[in-house]
Amino acid sequence: MIGDFLRCQDGVLTLAQARLAGVSQDAVNRRLRSGHWRRCGPGVYFVDDRPFTDAARIRAAVWSHGDHAAASGLAAAWWQGLTRFAPDLVEVTVPRNANGRRRPGSRVRRRDLTAADIVVERSLRVTALPLTAIEAAARRGGGAKLVDAALQRQVELRAMWTAHLRNKGRYGSPASRLMLQAADGGARSHAERLLVGLLSSAGMTNWKANFPVAGYRIDVAFPDSRVAIEVDGLAFHSDTEAFHHDRLRQNAISLAGWQVLRFTWLDLTEYPERVVAIIRQAISAC
Template sequence: MLSDYLRRQDGVITSEQARAAGLSRRSVQRRVQSGQWRRCGRGVYFVDDRPFSDAARIRAAVWGHGSQAAASGLTAASWHGLTRFAPDIVEVTVPRDSHGRRHEGTRVRRRDLQRCDVIELKGMRVTSLSLTVVEAAAQRGGGAKLLDTALQQRHVDLPGLWRTHLRNKGRTGAPRSRLLLQAAAGGAHSVAERILHQLLRDAGIGGWKANHRVGGYRVDVGFAAQKVAIEVDGFAFHSHPDAFQIDRQRQNDLVLLGWQVLRFTWLDLTAYPERVLALIRSAISAR
């Protein structure tokens, strides 16, 4: 039973689990004194016969803040698999009336989470996927890219994210979350067009016209002399399948008319502007 706990829990075990596996308090103390076990927090231990992985670090930090603690923010995002790397500082949300002290390597947020906003994942309490996306997207290191990825991969949908946001309006980062959700809901296309126009002007790139007519269509930005069209896809590629098909038909028609089409998302324009400008310069200089 002890081996099973350690295998499933990245080498981390609580004192209650140790007792359930048949170890007395004295047996636990002997293991700590001999160096076999490392004490990570009150009633939480790591069996030091394996690497102290990110998963072990997160699990120990969360469990060290009590049974009602939950991983949140970017920590929860990594636990859900939304981000590739775990953050250096483990974010833990605990109830408001919790009296536990902050541990080194953790950031504690005191807030009472609703039952629907907490789940158990891989044996540990963590904020639900929707709340994780809403909170982590508002943090440095998360941002639009995290929200964009979650929407693209259909992990979440916008109505569910909005309900979660409104249910947790008082949290840290809520205003930024609201702006990101508004952008994802459709307001990003016009914003993205304005950003694109400003990028072109600041880079000194001329010869383009906004809402340029090509055949029976209007492209967001057209370079008539070079027959290069730039289309802005808004926030993410998560539009309705019918809209996706219409966009592809439109692009095919433009190509048949001899135009090269470059497509950029709101994320491209806000996160990777230099890359966008390099592609545009390359396209208009080659034609």
């Protein structure tokens, strides 16, 4: 039974699980003295015959704060596959009345989460994906790309708004609200303004906004080079009908002899230099 726990739990084990498997407190102490087991927190151990992975580190940090603790923020985002890299500090959310203190390698947030905001994934309590996305996006090193990643995972924008409103007043709440507002209705126009600002800052001229081609309006056009630039808002993945219409529109513009470049809100905010370089290359090639 110990082996089953360790295989499924990244080498991390609790005292309760050890006792369930028939290991006494004395036997646990002997394993700790021998160095075969390592204490990670109160009643939480790592069996030191394997690498101490990021998954083991996050699991041990959460379990060290008790049965009602949950991974949140960037730790939950990594656990749920929204980001590639695990954070150095593991954010753990615990109930307001929870005992205990912050432990090395973790950051504690104290608030009461509803059942709707908690899921169990691979035997670990983590914040549910809608809440994870908006909280992690507001953390340093997060950003709107995590909201975008959640939308691509078919998380509804409405579910993120509901999670946000259910947890108002939490750390990072104002930043989350701004990102949700951008995704909810003005992200596309905001993206267009960002693009225009980039072009102006780069000293690029001879472009026109809302230029008519093939019965459609191009967001930004370089008529002399016949280069059309289309921009997508933060939530463009979540609207299937709009996505289909944009593809019909793009095909018609291409058939009219224009080269079409598409950029997302994230491209413009995260990689502005790359956007400008691609536009310059397209214009110079014509």
